[in-house]
Amino acid sequence: xxxxxxxxxxxxxxxxxxxxxxxxxxxxxxxxxxxxxxxxxxxxxxxxxxxxxxxxxxxxxxxxxxxxxxxxxxxxxxxxxxxxxxxxxxxxxxxxxxxxxxxxxxxxxxxxxxxxxxxxxxxxxxxxxxxxxxxxxxxxxxxxxxxxxxxxxxxxxxxxxxxxxxxxxxxxxxxxxxxxxxxxxxxxxxxxxxxxxxxxxxxxxxxxxxxxxxxxxxxxxxxxxxxxxxxxxxxxxxxxxxxxxxxxxxxxxxxxxxxxxxxxxxxxxxxxxxxxxxxxxxxxxxxxxxxxxxxxxxxxxxxxxxxxxxxxxxxxxxxxxxxxxxxxxxxxxxxxxxxxxxxxxxxxxxxxxxxxxxxxxxxxxxxxxxxxxxxxxxxxxxxxxxxxxxxxxxxxxxxxxxxxxxxxxxxxxxxxxxxxxxxxxxxxxxxxxxxxx
Amino acid sequence: xxxxxxxxxxxxxxxxxxxxxxxxxxxxxxxxxxxxxxxxxxxxxxxxxxxxxxxxxxxxxxxxxxxxxxxxxxxxxxxxxxxxxxxxxxxxxxxxxxxxxxxxxxxxxxxxxxxxxxxxxxxxxxxxxxxxxxxxxxxxxxxxxxxxxxxxxxxxxxxxxxxxxxxxxxxxxxxxxxxxxxxxxxxxxxxxxxxxxxxxxxxxxxxxxxxxxxxxxxxxxxxxxxxxxxxxxxxxxxxxxxxxxxxxxxxxx
Ligand SMILES: Nc1ncnc2c1ncn2[C@@H]1O[C@H](COP(=O)(O)OP(=O)(O)OP(=O)(O)O)[C@@H](O)[C@H]1O
Ligand SMILES: [Mg+2]
Numbered sequence: 001x002x003x004x005x006x007x008x009x010x011x012x013x014x015x016x017x018x019x020x021x022x023x024x025x026x027x028x029x030x031x032x033x034x035x036x037x038x039x040x041x042x043x044x045x046x047x048x049x050x051x052x053x054x055x056x057x058x059x060x061x062x063x064x065x066x067x068x069x070x071x072x073x074x075x076x077x078x079x080x081x082x083x084x085x086x087x088x089x090x091x092x093x094x095x096x097x098x099x100x101x102x103x104x105x106x107x108x109x110x111x112x113x114x115x116x117x118x119x120x121x122x123x124x125x126x127x128x129x130x131x132x133x134x135x136x137x138x139x140x141x142x143x144x145x146x147x148x149x150x151x152x153x154x155x156x157x158x159x160x161x162x163x164x165x166x167x168x169x170x171x172x173x174x175x176x177x178x179x180x181x182x183x184x185x186x187x188x189x190x191x192x193x194x195x196x197x198x199x200x201x202x203x204x205x206x207x208x209x210x211x212x213x214x215x216x217x218x219x220x221x222x223x224x225x226x227x228x229x230x231x232x233x234x235x236x237x238x239x240x241x242x243x244x245x246x247x248x249x250x251x252x253x254x255x256x257x258x259x260x261x262x263x264x265x266x267x268x269x270x271x272x273x274x275x276x277x278x279x280x281x282x283x284x285x286x287x288x289x290x291x292x293x294x295x296x297x298x299x300x301x302x303x304x305x306x307x308x309x310x311x312x313x314x315x316x317x318x319x320x321x322x323x324x325x326x327x328x329x330x331x332x333x334x335x336x337x338x339x340x341x342x343x344x345x346x347x348x349x350x351x352x353x354x355x356x357x358x359x360x361x362x363x364x365x366x367x368x369x370x371x372x373x374x375x376x377x378x379x380x381x382x383x384x385x386x387x388x389x390x391x392x393x394x395x396x397x398x399x400x401x402x403x404x405x406x407x408x409x410x411x412x413x414x415x416x417x418x419x420x421x422x423x424x425x426x427x428x429x430x431x432x433x434x435x436x437x
Numbered sequence: 438x439x440x441x442x443x444x445x446x447x448x449x450x451x452x453x454x455x456x457x458x459x460x461x462x463x464x465x466x467x468x469x470x471x472x473x474x475x476x477x478x479x480x481x482x483x484x485x486x487x488x489x490x491x492x493x494x495x496x497x498x499x500x501x502x503x504x505x506x507x508x509x510x511x512x513x514x515x516x517x518x519x520x521x522x523x524x525x526x527x528x529x530x531x532x533x534x535x536x537x538x539x540x541x542x543x544x545x546x547x548x549x550x551x552x553x554x555x556x557x558x559x560x561x562x563x564x565x566x567x568x569x570x571x572x573x574x575x576x577x578x579x580x581x582x583x584x585x586x587x588x589x590x591x592x593x594x595x596x597x598x599x600x601x602x603x604x605x606x607x608x609x610x611x612x613x614x615x616x617x618x619x620x621x622x623x624x625x626x627x628x629x630x631x632x633x634x635x636x637x638x639x640x641x642x643x644x645x646x647x648x649x650x651x652x653x654x655x656x657x658x659x660x661x662x663x664x665x666x667x668x669x670x671x672x673x674x675x676x677x678x679x680x681x682x683x684x685x686x687x688x689x690x
C-alpha cells in the first residue's frame with residue numbers, strides 16, 4: 001500500500017521513536033524537578049505554619065474587677081505604679097475565684113502567677129484611657145502567663161509542669177477549672193501585631209509592633225532613595241552614556257555589587273553611616289540607607305533590562321519626528337519600561353524587607369520597647385532606635401523559652417505574608433500596565 | 438545660494454573601521470522625488486540617515502564631509518539635531534508607530550514642536566495628515582484605538598502621517614513600501630507624488646519599478662560609492678556605468 005520512500009505514516013520509524021522517547025524522558029525530568037521543588041516548599045510552609053499559627057491566638061483570663069477613684073489615685077502616686085495595679089487585679093481575681101469556688105486548695109500565689117506580669121501595665125493603660133471606669137465593676141481580659149497559654153497550645157503538660165519552676169501542676173488544674181467556668185478564653189491575638197517586644201519572662205506579651213514599624217520606615221527610606229537613584233542611573237547608562245570601557249567597568253561592578261554578601265553592606269554601613277556620618281545606631285535611617293545600597297544594584301539591573309527590552313525602533317520614531325533624547329526617553333521609553341521597573345523595584349524591596357545580616361551589624365538587634373517616631377527634633381528623621389521584622393525573628397529564636405519559638409514562627413508567617421502581598425502587587429502591576437506593540 | 442535643497446560633498450561615513458560611504462557627492466533638488474537604489478548593504482540607509490543626523494544615535498558611527506540643507510551646514514556644532522529633524526522628517530523601513538492611540542501618534546510631533554495653539558488646531562493637523570497619508574477613511578472612527586493594532590500597511594501610512602504632521606521640508610523614506618501589499622503600495626506612491634508638490638522627498642527602494650514610477654532623479658549606490666546619479670529616465674534607459682546597467686537588468690544585487 002505505502003510505497004513512498006518515506007514508508008507508512010502509520011508506523012513510527014526508529015528515529016522518531018528515539019526522539020519521542022527522549023522527549024518523554026525530558027518531560028519526566030522537568031516534572032520531577034517541579035515535584036521536588038513544590039515538596040520542599042510545602043514542607044517549609046507546613047513546618048512554619050505548624051509552629052507559628054498558634055501565635056495568632058492567645059489565652060486570656062477574663063474576670064470582673066472593681067476599682068475606685070481613691071485606689072486609682074493611690075496607685076498613680078505610688079512608686080511602683082504597675083505593682084499597685086497588680087494588687088487590684090489580684091484582689092479582683094481572688095474575689096472571683098472564691099465567689100465561684102474555683103480556688104479550692106490551690107495556693108493564692110499560684111493563682112496570681114497565672115496572670116501575665118504584663119497585666120499591671122495593661123490594666124493601667126486601660127484605666128488611663130477610660131477614666132470613667134472608676135467606681136464601677138467591669139470585665140477585664142488579661143493575658144494569661146506564657147506557660148498557661150502553652151498548656152492550651154500543647155507545649156506544656158502536667159508532666160513538664162512538675163519539672164518546670166515557672167509553672168505548677170496545681171496551676172494547670174486551676175486553669176482547667178477556669179476554662180470550664182468560661183473565664184479562660186482564646187482570642188485572636190491583635191497584640192501580636194501591635195505590642196512591642198517583651199522581656200524573656202513574658203513571651204505572652206511579646207509583639208511585632210516595633211519591628212513592623214521599623215521595617216516600614218526602612219522600606220520608605222529604600223523606596224525614596226533607591227528608586228529614583230536606581231532609575232536615574234539606569235537611564236543614564238542605558239540611554240545617554242556612550243558605550244566605552246568606562247561603562248563596561250561600571251556594568252561589571254554593578255553586577256558584582258548585586259552578588260556581594262549582604263553582611264558586607266552592613267560593615268560598610270557601620271563604617272560610613274555610624275562611625276563617619278554619626279547617624280544614630282539602630283535607627284531605621286541607617287538601616288534604610290544600608291538596604292538602599294544593597295537594593296540599588298537589583299533595581300539598576302532590572303531597570304536596565306526593561307529599558308533594553310523596549311525596541312530601538314520606538315526611540316528612532318521619537319527622534320525621527322524631532323523629539324529630543326530626553327523627550328524620547330520620558331515620553332515613550334520610560335512609560336513602556338515602567339511595569340518592568342516597578343516589578344524590579346518591588347522585588348528589590350521584598351529582598352530588603354527580609355534582609356537580616358547587615359541590620360545586625362548596625363545594631364538593630366537592640367531590645368526596643370518604645371515605638372520609634374518617624375520624626376523627632378532630637379533624633380531627626382527615622383532616627384529613633386528600632387528593630388526590623390527579620391531581626392525580631394532572629395532575636396526570638398535566640399531566647400530559651402519555647403514560647404518564643406512559636407512567636408518567631410508567627411513572625412516568619414507575618415513576614416511571608418508581607419512578601420506575598422508585595423510579590424502579588426508586582427505581578428498585578430505588571431499585568432495591568434503591560435502593553436504590547 | 439544654490440537651487441538645491443540638499444547638497445552633499447565628499448561625504449564619508451565610518452562605522453568603526455568599516456568605511457560604509459565613500460566620498461559621495463549628491464545634489465538634491467527641491468520639490469522632486471529622488472530615489473536611492475542599489476544592492477543590499479551598499480549604504481543607502483546609511484547615507485539617508487546622514488541627512489537628518491539619525492546616525493548620531495549610533496555610537497560608533499562617524500560622518501565626515503559637508504552636507505548642506507538650504508545652504509546651511511547641518512553638521513555645524515551650532516546645529517541642534519532636534520531642530521534639524523523637525524525640518525527633515527523620516528519614515529522608517531519597518532513601521533514603528535508609538536504604542537499609543539492613532540490620534541496621539543500623529544499629534545505627538547506637532548505637540549512637542551508647538552505647532553498647534555489649541556485642541557481644534559491639533560485636530561485639524563491630525564485630520565489633514567491622516568488624509569494626506571490616505572488613512573483617514575480607515576482611521577476616522579477609531580482615532581482612540583492603538584496605532585499598533587493597525588495592519589502593517591496601515592501602520593506604515595500612520596508613520597507617514599506622523600512624519601508629515603510636523604510639516605517638514607524634506608521627507609526621507611527608507612523602503613516605505615517593503616511591508617505593503619500592491620494596493621497600499623500604490624496608495625503610498627500616489628501620496629509621494631502628491632507630497633512632491635510641497636516637499637523634497639528622498640526614497641530608498643529595492644523596486645526598480647517603483648523608482649521608475651515615482652522618482653524624477655535616481656542615485657545608484659554600490660559598495661558605498663555613488664556610481665551614477667541623474668534623471669530617472671536616463672538611468673533606466675541609458676545608464677552610463679556598466680555596474681548600473683547590470684544592476685537594473687538584474688545581474689548584480
Ligand atoms: N549600526 C551599524 N553598525 C555598524 N555597521 C553598520 C550599521 N548599520 C549599517 N552598517 C554597515 O554599513 C553598511 C551599509 O549599510 P546600510 O544599512 O546603509 O545598507 P543598505 O544599503 O541600506 O542595505 P539594505 O538595502 O539591505 O537596507 C553595511 O556594510 C552595514 O554592515
Ligand atoms: Mg537599508
